[in-house]
Amino acid sequence: MSWAATERFGARTAPAGLALVQDLVNTHAVERDGEELLLDRPSAQRWLQNAARRWAEVRGRTAPDLALSEAGLRDLLDLRSTVAGLLAVPADQRAEGALADIQVHARAKLVADPQGRVGIEPEGTDGDWLASAVWSEILLAQLTGTWARLKLCREPGCRSAFYDTSRNHSGQWHDVHSCGNINNLRASRSRKKDALQTSPGGL
Template sequence: MSWVASERYRVRQAPAGLALVQELINTRAIRGYAPDLLADRESAERWLTGATGEWARIHGVDSPDCALSLSDPRALRDLRESFERLLTTAPASGVDPGTAAPPRPASGRGVAVRLAPDEQGQVRPLPVGRGRGWLESALWSETLLAQRAGTWPRLKICRNGECGSAFYDTSRNNSGVWHDVRICGNAANLRASRQRKRIRAAAEGDRDGKDEGTPAG
């Protein structure tokens, strides 16, 4: 098994269970490149089965029931948007977190988790439920664990608006903004360079026009 959604975009994977949050965000479509994996029940259920299977393998537990209802794909897309907002309003994103309302679970209420000790005797939150409910429980549990471990600020969304894939920043000072500098970084820099040239050319054209229209003294 593998993180199918994230592997489509060849992004750096988040460690352990945090990859589940990254995987949810990367189910989104990128125009002309890959479809939305949560577009309908069949595709959403297929993705969820693979993602929960990979999560279960990492944690050494059994996979949950991944059956979805007809309304669940829409709820999962809402949940995805919640996590996208959470990442883009985090302090490491460069956006003031006070300018946006804090994201909530798609259900609009809290989620249930089970607390249990691991092999080292450390108490950990474990997801409960089935299908969409299990995923929601797992995602917020992994978010809590990542925030406590200090790895959460390294999960980011590519600054290229035409990409928007979630990647794990492995730079020493946590300064990465592109999922791949060669792909999204260079493309963004090229667009910015072209825009500056257009602005400069327009300014020079205006100046030349004014010079030509000035009568000789």
């Protein structure tokens, strides 16, 4: 089982449960890479079930049995938009205070294993469970420092979420050979256009 939404972009996957947050963002449509995975309730239901099973596998939990209503689909789209908005902020400008204006309605409980390791268990059903899991993973990622490495590709036609593994957190594109080259080509054309407009022969 895989993180299907992220894999279709060929983006580097975030570690552990943070990959659930990344996969949610990557359900959006990109013309050259894939369709909208939350287009309607049946397609969103498929993604939700698969993502929940993958999360449970990663976290060593029992996979929840989830169903999605039309209202739940709207909530799911709102959640995706909210998280994508958080990731759109440059990592060095992010702060936990950025969540102050976001109304988070999610419940979770603390659980401990026989070795005394404490984890967070999402609560709720269906879309509410997903919201709980997503916000729990964001909290854990902020505590471990991995949240700053989850970013959106800077290419406007992509905006897929990727995990930046560069030493100095300088990654800008989910794939430097595709989106990076597109960006460089666009910048080169813009420079040539500006040069023509400012040269005497370009008047």
